[in-house]
Every structure is written in C-alpha cells, then in structure tokens.
Amino acid sequence: MTRRGRTLAVVLTVLSGAVGVLSATQTWLHVALAGGASDDLAVAGTAALAVSTPLCLAVLALGVALSIVGRVLRYVFGAIAVVIALVLGYLTVVVVATRPISAVARSVTDATGITGDEPIAQLVASISLTVWPFVMLVAMVVLLVTGVFVLVTAHSWSTSGRKYRTDAAPVASATGPLDAVDSWDDLSHGTDPTAGDDRR
Known part of the structure; x- marks a missing residue:
C-alpha cells in the first residue's frame, strides 16, 4: 500500500x-x-x-x-x-x-x-x-x-532507492567482499574501503 x-x-x-x-x-x-x-x-x-x-x-x-x-x-x-x-x-x-x-x-x-x-x-x-x-x-x-x-x-x-540516499552508507559486512559499487559508496562518504584489508 x-x-x-x-x-x-x-x-x-x-x-x-x-x-x-x-x-x-x-x-x-x-x-x-x-x-x-x-x-x-x-x-x-x-x-x-x-x-x-x-x-x-x-x-x-x-x-x-x-x-x-x-x-x-x-x-x-x-x-x-x-x-x-x-x-x-x-x-x-x-x-x-x-x-x-x-x-x-x-x-x-x-x-x-x-x-x-x-x-x-x-x-x-x-x-x-x-x-x-x-x-x-x-x-x-x-x-x-x-x-x-x-x-x-x-x-x-x-x-x-539506495542510490538516492544521502545518509551514511551502511558498514560493509566483514564476511563478504566489497564490490565496485560498495567501494565507490564508501569513498563518497569519506571511508577508505581498503582500510581493513590485510592484502598488500
């Protein structure tokens, strides 16, 4: 409704x-x-x-x-x-x-x-x-x-829809990989999507 x-x-x-x-x-x-x-x-x-x-x-x-x-x-x-x-x-x-x-x-x-x-x-x-x-x-x-x-x-x-929201992006799940859209959303909100990545 x-x-x-x-x-x-x-x-x-x-x-x-x-x-x-x-x-x-x-x-x-x-x-x-x-x-x-x-x-x-x-x-x-x-x-x-x-x-x-x-x-x-x-x-x-x-x-x-x-x-x-x-x-x-x-x-x-x-x-x-x-x-x-x-x-x-x-x-x-x-x-x-x-x-x-x-x-x-x-x-x-x-x-x-x-x-x-x-x-x-x-x-x-x-x-x-x-x-x-x-x-x-x-x-x-x-x-x-x-x-x-x-x-x-x-x-x-x-x-x-998500793409029109201006509030803070939800924290990505620690158990799942970030896709390109998630990474871009994190960057647009000032968050480094690789901060928790142990890979070098």
Whole structure:
C-alpha cells in the first residue's frame, strides 16, 4: 500500500501539471471589440494568466522529484503542491468569474495598438469563455487533493532507492567482499574501503 501511495501521488501530481500546461497553451477567452474594430481576438491562458505555465511546470518538477525524495521533503513538496493548487485555482476562478480587462489587455494592445485600461475597456464589447479555464480548475482540484494526500500519508511511504540516499552508507559486512559499487559508496562518504584489508 505504501508503494502504491507514492506511485499514485507521483502520477496525479505529474498529470495535474501536464494538464495545466496543456490548458495554459489553449484559448481561454474570446474578445469581441466594439464597432467591429477587428475580428474576435483569441486570448490564450498564458496571456490571460501569465503565471499559469511557470506554476504548472513547477508542478511537473515536483511530481518527478516526489518519486525519489526522503520523508522531510515529501512534506515540503506536498505543502508546495497545496499552495500552488490554491493560488492558481483562485486566480483561474477570478478570470472565469470576472473576466477582467487585465486578462485581455495585452492581446487587445497587440491587435490594435491601444494601451491603457480605460481605452481598452471602452473598446472591448464582450469577453466569452472557452472550456479550457475549467480544465485548469479541475487540474488544480486534483493537485490540491493530491497534495493533502501526500501530507497525510508521506510518513508511511517506503524509503527511496539506495542510490538516492544521502545518509551514511551502511558498514560493509566483514564476511563478504566489497564490490565496485560498495567501494565507490564508501569513498563518497569519506571511508577508505581498503582500510581493513590485510592484502598488500
């Protein structure tokens, strides 16, 4: 169960980040301009919410790292996942609920050359939503649940593989020969693997 818990957390975290990145690259908003000044403008998630892509990429990195870190970092990464989910989820809700001019201002400026919140607000006739902001919200809900799951269950996960451990290497058995990996591990921890060897 402990191994399954780690695997589930890693998969869901990576999936949340990947879906978030996908959503951010798609069109979130369509902007109709007053007086037919231009065709409707398509505003991508990266333009409507600039932090969406960096935060989702951070989630991807968290998911990968979660598969190898020790107990303390599991809690740290779980907490970071919760914070990112709350922040990005809240900002997405703001875009969905209020459709602020700030979310489309850059796209309108690029299309028309007009700058300033008031002139842009006067130029914008309507702003409509696509499905992609809601996809981002679903991804953030999954990430939030996963982060909480990590915080609750991380203590019961099995330790990561030997090659990722940073604690002291176990003392080699006196009855068995050291192989090349054991000797290298001893050297990396400051121990001379030949110290107890009587051979000259």
